[in-house]
Amino acid sequence: MKKIFIHNCLLLSVILLSSNCKKFSQSITTDPNNPTKASGTQLIANAELTLPTLSSSPYGVHYPQYLSNTSFTDNSRYTTVNFNFYSFYTGPLNDLENVLQTQLDANQGPIANQIAVAKILKAYFFWHMxxxxxxxxxxxxxxxxxHFTPKYDSQQTIYTAGFKLLDExxxxxxxxxxxxxNDIVYNGDITKWKKLGNTIHMLMALRLSKVDxxxxxxEFNKALTNGIMTANSDxxxxxxxxxxxxxxxWYTSFTRLGRNWFALSKPLVDYMLPLNDPRLPVFGDKNSTGNYVGLEYGKAVPNSNDINNVSLLGSPLRQQTSPVYLVTYAQALFxxxxxxxxxWIGGGDVTAKNNYELAVQTSIVQWTGSTAGAAAYLAQSQIQYNPATAIMQIAYQRWVHLFLHGYEGWAEWRRTGYPVLVAAPGANGDHIPRREGYPTQEQTNNTSNYQAAVASFPYGGADDLNTRLWWDKP
Known part of the structure; x- marks a missing residue:
């Protein structure tokens, strides 16, 4: 009897295990650290963490002369020629490519939207680069x-690919x-992502104004039709x-590290101060005597007294939580x-004037939080829209608006020639840079493709700071 009981118990156990094998097999054999479906939104968030570096840089702010160095002036004198782009490929672009190439988890939001956001960010990073x-x-x-040694594609090819990504x-x-x-910048709001993608598309299109x-x-009108930003909240x-x-x-630099190394440049203050620009008190702090004073740009030898005599970068912009503006509604209006x-769009000077004035007002609100002073600023003769000087006026106001977004301000200076700037004296052959040199490692890591890229520069030149890009047509 005892043997029969044991046999029946064993039989019952086998039956129970068999009936539940499907229930347990997946949990036993699945490694929770290696999911079969990728979290596309976490990869997107990882890529987003790199976004501030497209603006916050000790190099980019100097090319369009937003800031001058109070000490260690090498950056404003263009001493560094070669810059490394590897971290973009191994970091955000790799994350975004994984979103585009792997099976995604629909529990993180519509897969179509995860892919769309990844494409917008991929286009944006490559545009910057x-x-x-x-x-x-x-x-x-x-x-x-x-593929460890990829060929280089022309800038025209990359722009065309960027437009295609944004269309898709x-x-x-x-x-x-x-x-x-997991969206850091828009909290998952896909409508804002759609507006962002089309705004980037439109700004990229304008970059072709001289070359194509x-x-x-x-491309500009296509993006405009698809729907761009409509408010600062976008x-x-x-x-x-x-x-x-x-x-x-900038908080890390000034407060955590105690490096008061960056002051408003003299060209910027000399333009803003006579116009009583309401953005100036945000951009810079008053000096020790209570005045706004810009620091001479690109000084060969720093002066220890400069810190007290000039306006350092404004304290509102270097708080720990100060936002980093990258693509903005005012930028779209300009x-x-x-x-x-x-x-390119209808309305001629009437439309140009309306968008210009709204852009200036929107910029003032973005930077100051108020329209105070905007009407008086726009009423000044130098600021009032003038059909004969409109392109220059738009360019100067765009330059002011893009403050601290040095790489974007530099790109617009190269495209338009405004504002009129003078290179740091005696630096880089008295030329403001027009590009950055490739990583020196490419000369040995990817030799033949590197050499082909340098040979392909559309207007000639070497792998240095002075060679013009495709859209930077002489």
């Missing part, structure tokens, strides 16, 4: 172990129940945090003002 270096690895890049993102976005998780105006016009403004790992770059003046 190609406007710094020119030709870059694109079609053969991001292949991992399969705009068409692929699902508006209904479209929120995605027909394509620029076409701005791509990276939200720095009260956390040492994610705090504002673009539309210029497009109207160029004849």
């Amino acid at each position: 190609t406007d710094r270096w020119g030709p870059l690895p694109y079609t053969e890049a991001l292949k991992g172990n399969a 993102a705009n068409a692929g976005i699902v508006a209904t129940n479209g929120t995605i998780k 105006p027909a394509t620029g016009n076409h 701005n791509l403004a990276y939200p720095s945090a009260a956390d040492p790992n994610n705090e504002n770059y 673009a539309m003002a210029e497009a109207a003046k160029l004849g």
